[in-house]
Amino acid sequence: MDRVARKSRRNRRRLWAHLPLAIVAVATIIPFYVMIVLSLRKGRSLSLPDALLPFHVNFGAYADVLAHAQVVRWMLNTAAYSVISVVLVLVFASFAAYAFAKKRFFGRNAMFWTLLATLMVPYHLTLIPQFILISKMDGLDTLWGLIVPTLANTQALFLMRQFIMGIPDELIEAARIDGAGEIRLFWQIVLPQTKPILATLGVFVFLWHWNDFLWPLVATRSPDHYVLTVGLNSLQAQDSSLTVTMAGAVLTFLPILLVYVLLQRYFVRGVTMSGLK
Amino acid sequence: MRVRAMAAALVAGVLAVTASACSSGSDAKVPSDPSKVSGTVTMWIYPINEKIENTWWKSRIAAFEKKYSKVNVKVVVQPWANRDEQLTTAIAGGKGPDVVYLIPDQIPQYANTGALADVSDVVAKDKGDFRQNALAAMTYQDKLYGVPMLMSVTATVANKKVLAKAGIDAPPATWDEALADGAKLKKKGLYLTDYVASPDATLNQTFYPLLWQAGGTVLSPDGKKAAFNSPAGVKALTFVKTLVDRGYVPKDSLTVTPKPDQSVLCTGKAAFGFASATAEVTICPGYQASDWQVAAPLQESKSVSYGTVGGLSVLSGSKNAAAAKAWVQWISSPSQLKQFDLDHGYSSTRTSQGSLLADQPLVGESEKYLGDMKTGVTNAAAPRQLMDVIKPHLQAALLGKVSVKQALADAEKDANKQLARG
Numbered sequence: 001m002d003r004v005a006r007k008s009r010r011n012r013r014r015l016w017a018h019l020p021l022a023i024v025a026v027a028t029i030i031p032f033y034v035m036i037v038l039s040l041r042k043g044r045s046l047s048l049p050d051a052l053l054p055f056h057v058n059f060g061a062y063a064d065v066l067a068h069a070q071v072v073r074w075m076l077n078t079a080a081y082s083v084i085s086v087v088l089v090l091v092f093a094s095f096a097a098y099a100f101a102k103k104r105f106f107g108r109n110a111m112f113w114t115l116l117a118t119l120m121v122p123y124h125l126t127l128i129p130q131f132i133l134i135s136k137m138d139g140l141d142t143l144w145g146l147i148v149p150t151l152a153n154t155q156a157l158f159l160m161r162q163f164i165m166g167i168p169d170e171l172i173e174a175a176r177i178d179g180a181g182e183i184r185l186f187w188q189i190v191l192p193q194t195k196p197i198l199a200t201l202g203v204f205v206f207l208w209h210w211n212d213f214l215w216p217l218v219a220t221r222s223p224d225h226y227v228l229t230v231g232l233n234s235l236q237a238q239d240s241s242l243t244v245t246m247a248g249a250v251l252t253f254l255p256i257l258l259v260y261v262l263l264q265r266y267f268v269r270g271v272t273m274s275g276l277k
Numbered sequence: 278m279r280v281r282a283m284a285a286a287l288v289a290g291v292l293a294v295t296a297s298a299c300s301s302g303s304d305a306k307v308p309s310d311p312s313k314v315s316g317t318v319t320m321w322i323y324p325i326n327e328k329i330e331n332t333w334w335k336s337r338i339a340a341f342e343k344k345y346s347k348v349n350v351k352v353v354v355q356p357w358a359n360r361d362e363q364l365t366t367a368i369a370g371g372k373g374p375d376v377v378y379l380i381p382d383q384i385p386q387y388a389n390t391g392a393l394a395d396v397s398d399v400v401a402k403d404k405g406d407f408r409q410n411a412l413a414a415m416t417y418q419d420k421l422y423g424v425p426m427l428m429s430v431t432a433t434v435a436n437k438k439v440l441a442k443a444g445i446d447a448p449p450a451t452w453d454e455a456l457a458d459g460a461k462l463k464k465k466g467l468y469l470t471d472y473v474a475s476p477d478a479t480l481n482q483t484f485y486p487l488l489w490q491a492g493g494t495v496l497s498p499d500g501k502k503a504a505f506n507s508p509a510g511v512k513a514l515t516f517v518k519t520l521v522d523r524g525y526v527p528k529d530s531l532t533v534t535p536k537p538d539q540s541v542l543c544t545g546k547a548a549f550g551f552a553s554a555t556a557e558v559t560i561c562p563g564y565q566a567s568d569w570q571v572a573a574p575l576q577e578s579k580s581v582s583y584g585t586v587g588g589l590s591v592l593s594g595s596k597n598a599a600a601a602k603a604w605v606q607w608i609s610s611p612s613q614l615k616q617f618d619l620d621h622g623y624s625s626t627r628t629s630q631g632s633l634l635a636d637q638p639l640v641g642e643s644e645k646y647l648g649d650m651k652t653g654v655t656n657a658a659a660p661r662q663l664m665d666v667i668k669p670h671l672q673a674a675l676l677g678k679v680s681v682k683q684a685l686a687d688a689e690k691d692a693n694k695q696l697a698r699g
Binding site for chain 2: 068124127128131132135140213214217218221222223230233234235236237238241242
């Protein structure tokens with residue numbers, strides 16, 4: 001009897017402990033719920049809060065968005081921009097982070113802190129020089145012109161460096177004593193240790209690129225080269241219907257959700273380990 | 278907002294340097310012989326009417342290219358969002374379009390940096406046919422920098438059902454009548470109107486019309502000094518404060534801009550929109566034209582309201598400015614302009630076309646006020662940045678943090694600093 005009572009008390013305590021989490025979870029989910037439900041409404045006029053009840057589902061707004069011949073092309077452009085960027089950003093960030101974390105060279109700290117200081121510069125101030133640079137290299141309206149300026153990602157470098165610093169020097173030294181060269185050392189010893197942070201960064205970098213608007217807006221010149229955010233915006237008048245806007249938002253959001261679901265296991269581990277170190 | 282203002286100022290500086298270096302389009306004139314002009318003209322337009330923007334231009338381009346066989350026109354529909362950042366970056370990088378759709382707020386900003394070409398020659402033959410206030414809206418320092426393509430006007434828009442609930446027979450003509458109606462509506466738990474004072478609201482549809490109605494102006498005639506801190510300005514802001522203090526407008530809108538279809542006007546909780554475009558109520562839930570009525574803009578010392586003009590500008594950096602001007606002249610010719618306005622649902626900028634939308638409910642009624650409307654600040658280099666420095670002070674007064682006089686004095690000080698920066 002005692003055991004049952006103890007279990008019951010424990011369950012009650014757990015319930016109270018989980019209640020705030022449940023409230024936060026619901027609050028987080030509400031915007032997504034609103035986005036999805038409003039995307040399933042019909043017409044321009046919405047009567048809130050009635051329109052938030054999940055009845056009278058209508059896919060007209062999705063049909064409106066997808067009816068545009070170029071939407072699929074914009075999705076492919078966005079996928080190419082995001083996936084290629086993720087791969088290259090991770091490659092460059094991990095190389096640089098390894099050097100900053102484990103190598104000794106003149107001016108290492110000064111270089112690193114200078115790089116970090118660039119995070120303080122508002123993006124708008126670098127936009128024009130970046131545009132002129134890419135323009136002079138004939139990169140406007142090209143996929144590489146979109147990707148190249150985003151590759152030196154200081155935030156990714158910082159997170160990777162912090163993670164790699166946590167890898168014991170002894171491990172690297174042992175491999176070196178065993179005859180591993182620099183490339184093998186990085187490829188077979190360091191990189192496998194960084195899988196969680198690579199997955200975490202992969203999600204973040206994918207998200208940044210998938211949602212990126214301003215750089216693709218100024219760097220692309222023709223609708224054939226638009227990414228999804230720019231393309232969908234170019235279809236909307238200033239007083240566009242909320243339902244179509246929401247349908248566009250859902251279509252933009254789905255791939256991000258998919259990436260998150262696929263990498264969730266690594267993502268949580270990466271965040272946890274980064275927090276502990 | 279502050280970061281945006283800083284960025285805009287920097288961009289303006291960069292633009293000024295760049296524009297001065299590339300003024301090939303400034304001197305080009307409209308060609309008289311279509312066979313003598315060649316080149317590619319790229320025009321940036323925005324989804325004025327999202328249903329047709331991507332297709333409407335195709336047949337027009339084909340017709341134009343038939344006449345101008347050596348000219349190739351490309352119309353690119355760009356997003357409204359971040360359009361100034363996009364355009365200024367493109368101009369600064371020497372990769373701007375040849376023709377761009379601009380509204381009056383933008384004309385001084387770009388003209389001041391030398392980025393726009395004078396297009397007086399484009400309308401030289403029939404300048405008298407364009408409405409004078411439309412041309413004025415596209416003019417900066419006596420030069421025409423855009424050919425007006427469309428117009429609309431805001432007026433008093435009234436919800437007849439709400440009026441009936443409060444026993445009001447007709448929309449108010451004056452501020453005093455509006456206040457009297459406010460009391461009647463409040464008794465029924467309804468608002469007189471909505472006044473949005475949040476940072477993203479435009480003063481063109483909130484404070485400026487009231488200032489003009491009281492006989493005031495935003496700036497001095499030369500555009501170099503703030504002029505709104507005047508008896509008319511005090512009267513206008515006091516009027517709004519009275520609306521707020523008496524509960525004739527919802528307090529939420531002082532800090533948050535409601536979505537258009539969720540505003541108190543749209544949801545039947547307020548009777549009037551005093552500077553509303555009739556199109557704004559067509560998106561209201563359960564919209565029926567017969568439920569709405571249009572009346573003249575309010576009057577204190579005069580009846581006047583805000584209106585918008587959209588036009589096509591030729592960039593001074595265009596390498597094919599003559600072809601660009603030919604295209605703008607052709608697309609703004611009476612027959613093309615009429616079709617453009619009809620298909621996009623706007624009023625014509627040409628007086629010869631009269632009331633284009635007369636047979637349409639509400640908008641047809643509002644067209645009669647087109648001739649008297651004002652288009653905001655057109656005599657200062659950065660009208661939008663000016664708004665950004667004025668708005669917080671007006672909001673502070675309405676929220677009761679400072680007095681009306683103090684708010685206007687503070688706003689005047691900041692506005693003058695902004696104007697001095699150019």
